[in-house]
Amino acid sequence: MLLPSHTGAMNGFTPIEDPGIVTERNGKKEAVQDERSDGGKGGMMNQKEADKDPDRQEESPPIDWNVLEKMVPPQPPGSGNLLRKVILLYFDSSSALMRSVREAVEGNDADTLYRAAHTLKSSSAYLGAVVFSGMCKELEMMGHDKTLEGAKDRLAALEHEHERVRESLERHCATLL
Known part of the structure; x- marks a missing residue:
């Protein structure tokens, strides 16, 4: 330095x-x-x-690239692209978790909201989706406290940010072929 x-x-x-x-x-x-x-x-x-x-x-960038780059160490040639595999797994799991969050908010199910938002928060933070992870934390706390007032409004913003995260990771994933 x-x-x-x-x-x-x-x-x-x-x-x-x-x-x-x-x-x-x-x-x-x-x-x-x-x-x-x-x-x-x-x-x-x-x-x-x-x-x-x-x-x-x-809007802040959907991905903190410094976090993402630190996640996977350099890989030997021919070992496959671990980061690409992790991102593709995230796409599947985050979509399922978003469905759970949506259903929990619509069904006023605080326990399911807590669990789904908690898991989504952690996996998203791991990939550098810091803003999205923070939004998940807000919903997680609402589920934990069993106070879902305003959750529907936050859900719309969460869905928008999830789409931004996916689009950014998809563009990055395309460079990892």
Whole structure:
């Protein structure tokens, strides 16, 4: 980590162009395609552009990519793509759990809401769906406290965020072939 006195701004170095978003993988620095911040266009967007993007101001990215990248360690060639397999399993389980949450809210079943929202919260956090996981926690607490007032309103927002998470993970999964 560089201390402020060792950064380019402090030693007179002025970059010619902004490098955009960069990550380090397997010891190599590389640019990262950030579909989260450019409306899904698939192009690069640096942090300055992202901060000016009005859509970005309204909603947080559905996936915290730092969490997701830490989840699966580097894999040897030919071992298959573990992350892709985990994401595909998540699609199946999260869809089933969303059905359970929906049925629990519609049926005023606090116990089922608690269990389904708890499981969905944990698995979603594991994959970096931090905002979605937080929304699940709210419903989990409502089920735990057996106070379902307002749960139907939260369900609509949860379904919207679940769709955003799925779309983002599907795009990422397509790059893992």
